[in-house]
Amino acid sequence: MDKQPLNNVILLADCYKVSHHLQYPPGTTKLYSYFESRGGKFPYTVFFGLQYILKRWLVGQVVTKEVIQEAKEIYNAAVLSDDLFNEEGWNYILEKHGGRLPIRIKAVAEGSVVPVKNVLFTVENTDPAVPWLTQYLETILVQTWYPMTVATVSRIHKQLVHHYNEISSDDMSLVSFSLHDTGYRGVSSVESAAIGGAAHMVNFKTSDTIAGSCMLRKYYHVDGVAAMSGPFSEHSTVTSWGRDRENEAHKMMLTKFMGRKFGCVVDSFNIWKCLEDTFGKEMKDLVIENGKKGGSISVRPDSGDPVEVVLKVLDILGKGFGTEKNSKGYKVLPEYIRVVQADGINYKCLAAILKAMEENGWAANNAGFGAGAALLQRIDRDTQKCAYKCSFAEVNGEEIDVYKQPITDPGKNSKRGRLALHCTNGVYTTVKASESSEEQDQLLTVFENGELLKDYTFDEVRLRAEISSNDIDILKFIAEDASK
Known part of the structure; x- marks a missing residue:
């Protein structure tokens, strides 16, 4: 038999449970x-x-002779005893129920x-x-x-986004796309990424943790994918051009992805200069042209105090590209440019950013967010005392x-x-x-x-x-x- 103990249902239990059948x-x-x-x-x-x-x-049938024998060998070694394993009980399940769990x-x-x-x-x-x-x-x-706890944490984020969009935005359609899962690399395993990533997708339709969609395709009848991503630069794709050619890295993104939705990380060197000069002046016409062709750009700051940085980025973009007042009296950037804050995001930080945006007259749908470890990893069974x-x-x-x-x-x-x-x-x-x-x-x-x-x-x-x-x-x- 090809031995894969982690696929053995009898081994999916704490060792001490091997003797419990003798204790009731x-x-x-x-x-x-x-x-x-x-x-x-x-x-x-x-x-x-x-x-x-x-x-x-x-x-289905999860108990076989091979499964029982393998579990017996492993548990006998693990608990230093050859008389505790419930071989009779597991054989009964095999013989009486065809290996299906009653x-x-x-x-x-x-x-x-x-x-x-x-x-x-x-x-x-x-x-x-x-x-x-x-x-x-x-x-x-x-x-x-x-998965239950990740889905809960994710939904708390969604409630916050939904609340502030109700107050300040005319368009609620972006709520389900407002928190991007960036946690794949920050979890303990590929299986954790699949389960946690899928749990986040209960609430949001945007994610870089493709393992979540893979899990849902197999276990929850999803055709295609349950959440989307898109082209986005990372620091290596910008800094590899060198400090003096950062503008060329961003211009290349605009050229390559003209007419599409994509994002640029903008804090590799001097974020304020990048936004004011590169995007707001040198590339302004290209940014607008991208919008006319149905595209949009999300600029992503990735350092500094999230509340202060998001507000300053919005102010710079507002000066560079203009704003309009929506029906609720809040400022809205042109549809072709937005902010995505994905550094340091948890529900407390998200609440602080959205509150500051509201207090400074910005509609909530000017910004999207990303969360990684705080979403998929910074939890345990005691988070909800399960x-x-x-x-x-x-x-x-x-x-x-x-x-x-x-x-x-x-x-x-x-x-x-x-x-x-x-x-x-x-x-x-x-x-x-x-x-x-x-x-x-x-x-x-x-x-x-x-x-x-x-x-x-x-x-x-x-x-x-x-x-x-x-x-x-x-x-x-x-x-x-x-x-x-």
Whole structure:
């Protein structure tokens, strides 16, 4: 066998779980667990990414004789024991279920925007002989935290852009193109880039992390790509011309990409001279000609204080190319020239820039933004305090509500019993399943006994995640966050 341990479903678990089948009460036939955000940085979560995990790791026959033997060898070596691995249990799954996992997973629809402290998905065994399987799958299923958290962070950015465009812009069509993902090089792996890049695309349609579109093509029915990029210079393509020929580098961009949308990094040497003299005088006619042919240029500063730099760049471009007042009384540059700030962007910095633009009379759609590490990497499972906990069991025919209640940290108290998720007038609440009906419950069966039962398209996901009237007050959140 071509050994690829990371494709072995039995090895997608923390080592200590190998002995857990020996630790549950005798007579246990059912374990039921749930996943939630217990709180965290943001007041809601955008649920996304479970479908990828299910399709990638759990659908179909995932247990074979070879998989069992490989896992046995590795775990026996890892835990220094040859009597802990549950070979009998895995052989049972192979023989009784054809290697398909006897598990039922119910989840809220992907793209849903759910306040924290609500159940997002539940897991339970469907065969009373393998109750241990519910918690064995915790490790891989909890990794939903990453796409979910990226989608949440990205949407917070979108709320800010949407808010300031509503105040100051006539054209809202650019909102979904206002935050560019530049995080490919800043994440820990290609898989992280694919998952995180896709999660950002839930909210925005612009990205340089092509791995995100590749993931969505395979797992979320995307034809083509889910987000776009375009020609853009980097420092090497400018500085390789030398300091005295920087203007030639920019002029070459205009010549090569005339009539197209493209961007130029402008801070390689003296950004103010570059904007005032090269773009505003020497190349002004070419910039205007590019606009007449349907193109536009985004100038990208990449150093300095983002708030101060963006305002100064706007002022220079306004003097060089003129501005108009829109219907809301804010200044707008000609459509053929814009600013893109991609250095140092996180939601706090974005809020500061957009606020400063508004206070100085600039419409929000004069600027676009890019984010990398702060978007895809500067997060962890505790950003939204994601947790997977057992809340119900059946032991010797008795139904038991299971919970934890640590005296040292009430924030880690867990929910009890079987759960349901209700949504009334856009407001989500978690209730006991006994207090709910199938029609009321927002948790839908997405996986059962090795089969995927819900297969969402990315268009559906995006539609659910759109900005709505039920959204949090984004400025209030930013103010409260700043005071912490």
